[in-house]
Amino acid sequence: MMQIEELKVRIKSEPSTFISYLEKLIKTNKFDDGEVLEIAILMIKYGSDKLSDEQWAIFLVNGILCDKYIDQCDSCSEQMPWSNMYSAIFINQDYLCANCRYMENKIKV
Template structure:
């Protein structure tokens, strides 16, 4: 999983804002709030591992676009995960063809 700090932090803020993280998991919510306020650099390796394993994977992360197989930018991840499985460009091409 790629972790570009700026994009990843923005994605975590989106997940918190739209309540997409498991509210029953206090650890995940706490780590997400830490990422949102202090940045990914504030995390220890075990915190990052725990958040990735229990907060993001497998249901809130796509490794690649379902159409072109390129990485999906963090800024497009939520839409890709919840709706299309594709990067914004490929989804635009698909929608245009419809």
């Protein structure tokens, strides 16, 4: 499960932007799994270092990886920033980073 380890490393290396994304997911009721929601709240409250390996696995597999994460922009293939993730998945549903969305909208005008 290499993707899980890579995602875990990414989350730990970008804690503040990931927590902002997580808070947005919680505020908009995107977690339908109570256990995942509980782990998300623990992560916000105490930090990712406090999670057990089992909690990490549950959180990532049942929560983030199922439909709340895209690794890269569909257009430029750059890593999707956490700050663009919510918009790319839930608002615009286009899986584009902010820059590519801007360029695409500019072309359409």
